[in-house]
Amino acid sequence: MQQQRKQILDNIRSSDLNCIVVKDVLSENAEAAVRQCLRQLQLLKNVWIGVFPPNVFTRLMGTLVNMFVEELIHRVCSVEDISMEMATQLTDMYTLVVQKSPTLFQSQSDVEQHVKSWIKLQELIFVLGGSLKDIENHWNDGYGLLAVHFKREELRNLIKALFQNTQFRANLLAKIK
Secondary structure, X not given: OHHHHHHHHHHHHOOHHHHHHHOXXXXXXXXXXXXXXXXXXXXXXXXXXXOOOHHHHHHHHHHHHHHHHHHHHHHHHOOOOOOHHHHHHHHHHXXXXXXXXXHXXXXXXXXXXXXXXXXXXXXXXXXXXXXXXXXXXXXXXXXXXXXXXXXXXXXXXXHHHHOOOOHHHHXXXXXXX
16 A cells, blocks of 8 residues: 555656646646556556455545545645646646546445545635636635635635635635635
């Protein structure tokens, strides 16, 4: 498990996803790294599915997929400025992860149950592609899905990174304090 974890993290950290801070757009190696991680997880599924009992397989796969998803989330939540082009690229890449990850489990519903950060990844995709009004609605005065899955400071940082400094943004940031 440690070796697999290290390999996934190394793939991400050696790609453009590791330097979002200094780029306006990501090169193809970022998507290639995400696809490589998904391939690695698929290969593990093919090997492990006949070796481990179903409940052990599901827990192991859930642990690795969750670590992968958390790393992807962390890469975006720690950035101070995200261009519109980069937000679109990230949305496309992360949507690919949302589409492919359920196939790594015996039952596609296992991903929601065993990957703790699953909904957070989907909410991050929503934020990357959403408007300030959409985000405000999803925040729902601290009771919406964004409030459940994001710390206030994480969401504030994302909004600052994605949107220009306008009065509407300032008002939304004030609501999220």
